[in-house]
Amino acid sequence: MASTTAPSTMDCDLLVIGSGAGGLSAAVTAAHLGLKVIVAEKEAQYGGTTAWSGGWMWVPRNPLAVEAGIQEAIDRPLSYLQHELGERFDETRARAFLDNGPRMVEFFRSQTALQFIDGNAIPDFHGHTPDAGTGGRSVCAAPFDGRRLGARLHDLKPPLHETTLWGMGIASGAELRHFLNALHQRASFGYVAKKVLRHWRDLVLHRRGTQLVNGNALVAGLARSLLDKGGEIWVSSPAKRLLKDRDRVSGAVLHTPQGAVHVQARRGVLLACGGFPHDAARKRELLPHAPTGREHWSAGNRGNTGDGLRLGESAGGQVGRDLAQAAALAPVSLVPRTRQHPDGGTPEGGPMHFPHLIERAKPGLIAVNRRGVRFTNEANSYHDVMQGLLAATPAGETPEAWLQCDHDFIRYYGLGAVKPAPMPLGPWLANGYLKRGQTLAELASACGVDAAGLQATVTRYNRLALDGQDKDFGRGETAYNRIQGDALRTTARGLANPCMGPIERGPFYAVKIVMGSLGTFAGLRTNERAQVLDERDQPIHGLYANGNDMSSVMGGHYPAGGITLGPAMTFGFIAAHDMAGADPDTALL
Ligand SMILES: Cc1cc2nc3c(=O)[nH]c(=O)nc-3n(C[C@H](O)[C@H](O)[C@H](O)COP(=O)(O)OP(=O)(O)OC[C@H]3O[C@@H](n4cnc5c(N)ncnc54)[C@H](O)[C@@H]3O)c2cc1C
Numbered sequence: 001m002a003s004t005t006a007p008s009t010m011d012c013d014l015l016v017i018g019s020g021a022g023g024l025s026a027a028v029t030a031a032h033l034g035l036k037v038i039v040a041e042k043e044a045q046y047g048g049t050t051a052w053s054g055g056w057m058w059v060p061r062n063p064l065a066v067e068a069g070i071q072e073a074i075d076r077p078l079s080y081l082q083h084e085l086g087e088r089f090d091e092t093r094a095r096a097f098l099d100n101g102p103r104m105v106e107f108f109r110s111q112t113a114l115q116f117i118d119g120n121a122i123p124d125f126h127g128h129t130p131d132a133g134t135g136g137r138s139v140c141a142a143p144f145d146g147r148r149l150g151a152r153l154h155d156l157k158p159p160l161h162e163t164t165l166w167g168m169g170i171a172s173g174a175e176l177r178h179f180l181n182a183l184h185q186r187a188s189f190g191y192v193a194k195k196v197l198r199h200w201r202d203l204v205l206h207r208r209g210t211q212l213v214n215g216n217a218l219v220a221g222l223a224r225s226l227l228d229k230g231g232e233i234w235v236s237s238p239a240k241r242l243l244k245d246r247d248r249v250s251g252a253v254l255h256t257p258q259g260a261v262h263v264q265a266r267r268g269v270l271l272a273c274g275g276f277p278h279d280a281a282r283k284r285e286l287l288p289h290a291p292t293g294r295e296h297w298s299a300g301n302r303g304n305t306g307d308g309l310r311l312g313e314s315a316g317g318q319v320g321r322d323l324a325q326a327a328a329l330a331p332v333s334l335v336p337r338t339r340q341h342p343d344g345g346t347p348e349g350g351p352m353h354f355p356h357l358i359e360r361a362k363p364g365l366i367a368v369n370r371r372g373v374r375f376t377n378e379a380n381s382y383h384d385v386m387q388g389l390l391a392a393t394p395a396g397e398t399p400e401a402w403l404q405c406d407h408d409f410i411r412y413y414g415l416g417a418v419k420p421a422p423m424p425l426g427p428w429l430a431n432g433y434l435k436r437g438q439t440l441a442e443l444a445s446a447c448g449v450d451a452a453g454l455q456a457t458v459t460r461y462n463r464l465a466l467d468g469q470d471k472d473f474g475r476g477e478t479a480y481n482r483i484q485g486d487a488l489r490t491t492a493r494g495l496a497n498p499c500m501g502p503i504e505r506g507p508f509y510a511v512k513i514v515m516g517s518l519g520t521f522a523g524l525r526t527n528e529r530a531q532v533l534d535e536r537d538q539p540i541h542g543l544y545a546n547g548n549d550m551s552s553v554m555g556g557h558y559p560a561g562g563i564t565l566g567p568a569m570t571f572g573f574i575a576a577h578d579m580a581g582a583d584p585d586t587a588l589l
Pocket of ligand 1: 017018019020021022023040041042043046047048049050051052053054055056057058237238239240272273274275299300301303304305307308355517518519520546547548549561562563564565566568
């Protein structure tokens with residue numbers, strides 16, 4: 001409750017507003033450089049969307065790749081970006097990112113609690129573009145033992161419940177494979193049983209999981225590092241307005257549980273409130289598919305309501321309006337919620353927004369529109385699939401589709417929030433999330449899809465799957481498609497394309513997908529030092545933006561996985577050096 005007494009004051013060197021990767025990366029670096037740092041978080045738990053994410057960061061030429069013998073000159077990723085971004089390629093900012101990314105990784109792994117695993121086998125999204133990488137351009141946070149956070153473990157936002165098993169995060173790659181094979185291979189069963197038993201013990205002892213992976217491990221590693229270096233994280237403390245001292249931003253007013261606090265920041269204020277995924281007015285303005293602002297169901301953190309962009313504008317900052325796409329699009333299904341999960345709640349009420357990141361490329365799933373017709377390469381990135389849906393949807397029609405598969409598929413891979421066997425299908429059928437038909441015609445009728453169209457599509461798709469070639473959409477042609485597929489299973493079944501398998505044995509299932517995102521791309525315009533720019537392109541003294549509050553260095557394009565967290569981590573590192581007056585090239589290593 002707000003106090004009625006006069007606001008108290010506090011000072012620091014750097015005030016960070018928002019506790020995702022964009023905020024914490026700058027906070028840890030600045031604390032390491034000797035600055036006094038306060039991180040203000042609006043919600044009761046820190047971590048934002050970052051804590052729900054895969055934790056992958058696109059950082060070409062990173063030290064883990066180099067140590068594995070993957071060496072490339074800066075010109076190659078730069079050229080890839082130039083080809084991908086076209087007229088939105090900003091060489092100065094792109095170079096700042098590519099130059100400092102490897103330094104950022106080296107800094108964190110040598111000086112902090114955050115460690116990484118490599119992405120040396122992960123290709124860029126668009127293998128046909130010149131200089132696309134075939135691996136070695138990304139890193140992920142290494143698993144982290146949450147017990148190292150002590151009492152602050154309970155302030156860490158848990159992973160998104162529906163993407164976990166009983167609240168336990170599952171890492172992509174080998175670990176996910178073990179979970180899918182748990183009923184089929186003894187070694188996988190053993191692996192999963194051990195993890196689940198440890199998780200149940202954690203629930204008893206700690207009231208939450210402590211085997212942290214993916215984005216949860218990233219936030220935990222950053223938070224541990226910040227606390228080790230003397231920084232502070234204040235939860236339930238939203239920033240309400242910026243303070244100015246003549247032409248300089250000098251701090252902000254926070255509403256803390258103890259009342260209003262005026263925080264003066266000697267070196268700067270960094271806005272990292274995670275963009276505008278839940279700001280209806282900004283969505284209405286910047287997302288053409290959301291004419292009222294409501295037709296976009298982002299999977300991003302519910303606290304990300306565009307505060308950073310508004311705070312920046314109040315000091316003269318400008319929101320970029322010329323991006324190729326203002327959000328990082330993703331197919332989302334709407335999961336009915338019968339109760340509030342402890343992991344973020346639903347202040348707007350309504351369903352949970354489930355992002356479909358894993359199953360689309362697996363053999364035996366197709367996406368169809370209301371005519372029952374495929375419209376894109378389902379194995380492409382989440383962003384490209386939704387761009388494909390937008391392009392294929394006639395004007396005046398709602399862009400929505402159905403992910404459809406057969407019984408074998410859903411029991412092995414699951415479908416959206418529906419988990420694989422032995423987890424039951426019944427509750428999902430009962431709450432209407434999952435549609436089922438004994439025949440394709442029955443499924444079509446349950447979904448309101450054209451039955452003849454769906455039958456013809458599946459017949460053709462099955463023929464293409466047996467041929468191993470998607471003559472319609474090129475599914476399985478790029479390295480990115482193939483790594484998202486399942487070569488082990490298709491090879492075992494004598495199929496040539498790791499992304500295609502026939503849909504043949506009923507009952508058949510479908511889940512509806514709608515327009516959503518992993519976050520937003522349009523944000524405050526900044527220079528290569530992460531300083532917010534005014535209408536004359538001049539830096540506003542004392543004001544920085546990062547993460548999704550910064551207009552994306554990718555110009556609204558999506559060339560590779562990890563292109564939000566990689567730049568967020570890197571520009572945080574750059575901004576902290578700028579504020580400390582230190583040289584990122586030499587100061588730390
Ligand atoms: C399921 C999923 C998987 C993803 N996987 C990846 C991936 O592997 N790689 C990748 O690059 N991207 C991924 N993304 C996208 C990525 O997570 C986000 O783009 C990124 O986390 C944004 O970081 P951020 O620091 O800008 O915002 P956030 O991490 O969302 O943090 C912003 C914080 O600011 C707080 N805040 C808001 N307003 C205020 C205020 N007024 N005062 C104080 N605090 C405030 C919010 O509550 C929030 O905690 C994924 C997203 C999802 C949903």
